[in-house]
Amino acid sequence: MATETLTAKDFSTDQEVRWCPGCGDYSILAQVQKIMPGIGVPKENIVIISGIGCSSRFPYYMNVYGMHSIHGRATAIATGLKASRPELSVWIVTGDGDSLSIGGNHTIHILRRNLDVNIMLFNNQIYGLTKGQYSPTSEEHKITKSTPYGSIDHPFNPLALALGADGSFIARSMDRDPKHLQAMLNRSHQHHGTSFLEIYQNCNIFNDGAFEIFTEKKSKPDETIFLEQGKPLVFGTENDKGIRIDGLKPVVVNLQDGFSKDDLWIHDETDFYKAQVLTRMFDSPHIEGHFPRPFGVFYETQRPCYEDIMLMQIEEAIAKKGKGNLDQLLRGKDIWEIA
């Protein structure tokens, strides 16, 4: 089937979508369906694997190959699939509980191995499917069903964690910015290696408004900063603020107050050290003097993919020893004969 004749509709299924009305997942599903016809992969070669959680229902709504697996293991299942079938385009749908709590181990290991798959982490900072417990990305002191006195857990910083595990593509987007999300999905696909895309997703039932400050028109310009390759870090309603580097520290500066764009930090996706600083711009927007939250591609680097090296080793072994010969193997080195 030629891919260019397909539309978003071709990627939807006859299954009734069962997320709560108003859930951020709807927008993410729509953006994924929109970009799929354009990624240049035949529909039959696309596989979506999910774990458990609200977001993990995703595969049922995508008319490609899909597996709704078990809690936390989508990354491990995808590893086996991609390692044995490198020609497939493998997408992982996971949530903050699925990928950072029960499946945390598999998440860091797929990142270090760098299989060429795309991880879409739907982060809503809450457990939705089990009806409202705090998650590993929930803020401290959060009152939930399981933390009536407030959560005493310190949350993960997902992108810092991914970078710490040597992820080769680190990005953030949000459900409420369809264009940006589409762009990030396309970039994730284009990256050869494990793409880690965190998507802020609103759970309007159990954690409504968790990301409001970043997504609402009124606060968005001052509270977010959109990273673009080669461009200075500018933000603010009037594009009047920027970030410059002072030694190893980022500093917010006012462009109407003696600083020009030339003084600002120029975003470079390939700079690992700067990426570390960017992922750490993660403080609560309720704290005085906080940084805006960055969105976009924080970091991208090219390093060999696990499945490619795996295949190379097989090819080398065959080149060196010839294709495996079962009779030779069974016979071994030393035999004796009984007449």
Place this chain on the structure above:
Amino acid sequence: MNTDETILKDVVIKFAGDSGDGMQFTGSQFTENTALMGIDLATFPDFPAEIRAPLGTVPGVSGFQLRFSSDPVYTPGDLCDVLVAMNAAALKVNLRGLKFGAKIIANKDGFDAKNLRLAKYADGVNPLEDGSLDGYEVIEMDVTRMTREALKEFSTLGTKEKDRAKNMFVLGFLYWMYNRKLENTIKFIQQKFKNKTDILESNLAVLKAGYHYGDTTETFTSRYKVEKAKLPPGKYRSIMGNQALVYGLIAASQKSGLPLFLGTYPITPASDILHELSKNKSFGIRTFQAEDEIAGISAAIGASYGGNLGVTSTSGPGLALKSEALGLAVMLEIPLIVIDVQRGGPSTGLPTKTEQSDLLQAYYGRNGECPLPVIASSTPSDCFYAVFEAVRIAVQHMTPVIFLSDGYIANGAEPWRFPQTDDLPEIEVHFQKKLPEGSDQFLPYLRDDKLVRNWVVPGTPGLEHRIGGLEKEDITGNVSYDTNNHQHMVKTRQAKVDYIAQSIPLQKLDSGPEKGKVLVLGWGSTYGAIKSASLDLQSEGHAVSHAHLRYLRPFPSNLGEILKNFDHVLIPEINNGQLIKIIRDQFLIDAHGYHKIMGIPITRTELVDEIRKWL
């Protein structure tokens, strides 16, 4: 000088020393040498879980038992004829496993004050001197001193390095004693140390010194010889259980045309499966050492989903971790091989000791109604055929299969009349590639007359579909919470596994009359002991028969008939009674159990005594 040559039929030797003394190496070299002579054999390596347990202590003793005979050998022997004791602890641990009058080859240097103290002998007591070994033939050798003597010209080696060659002295001496040639070991050493000339030369020198010591010392007037065994004609090699298992997997991969993918996490005693498969990449094999047991099986599921032969290997604790993912594979109805090389449990248990205590875990150890086939191997070489069969069942019945081996089989060796590729059957695999004529909708859970659904792999145009762990609607595979559908699907998954009984051979008796007094029913590594005990009692004229199960779930369809033909059914197991529970449950018979849970195999002698109780 003149030495007599005595022909022996059957010899059991135990090599015992510190875990750093190289006893496993010495034992396996002697085994290789014995095999190449065409003598039948069985081995039982027995080592501590610690890589280097405290030197000289009882827990640090590593042993390797080898039985060789001109008659067929089914077990590594109950009691030993010869003990090589490299130190006092090795003697202490193994004395009760010796026949009365057995030879004890004692390394004198390992019985000094320090070693006696470490072995916890009372102050001033030396078993070599206090007459406690009077019933045995003790051969004292100053192995350490003679090893150093043999290496006095090797100025580049320190004393510590020289002492490491001690085991070669013993090996050389035993080669002399049993009238062997040194070639296989010389070849092995030359290969192993080809880049370390001094180590290579010193090992050879000590090996030869040990051999000549036998030759030139007047103490030893007798050499022994065991004739070739009367095995069926053919070409033989020596094989260990985990190795045979790997060859079986590779053969099944070749014969099915499915690329092999192993997802696994290292665990004793299963790790050699990973090592051996990783060596054989030229067969297109992918091995994935995962971050944990769960990732191991999950990756194997991913590979199977993609049309590979997905395999995961583990031992009891790992199987426990894999159980949720196993449930997913049952729900997805895709082929998967799960290998459990059992060890002593529960929890971490006895990692290096053998046990058959995961049968109930394999049978029932999952949430929900979750049936799947269970297959067990009974000897090292049987691992080859049994795992080949496990693969056939997995791919032809679209189901995960649990394959049970154990530490005893995994590390034990025996001669194997290996098959030729052409002798092995093809494993037919069918992938659905398109919609059936006249149909416009793909139905992932449509079944054939064996209740098996089609295998459709990603990359197949027009058959895109979704599967998962939620209950499936019959035929369409859509998510369904319908009450009647769930009942139907639970029954269907069970019926699908039950149906496999029609594609496996009928159960045969291994030996004995079809009707009689006692049927000894076994599974797994008790095969040799039950076989020898049954043959012994049959030769005395008793109506004892032996049946050994490879197919544990489902059972062969005639098993119930067989059980009815005997007054008593005795089920010996290295556990606290597991198969017996299932047999009682399924056949409502008053079976008797014999349970040994000591981390070691059941012996022929104790089984003979046990069977007699029911005669």
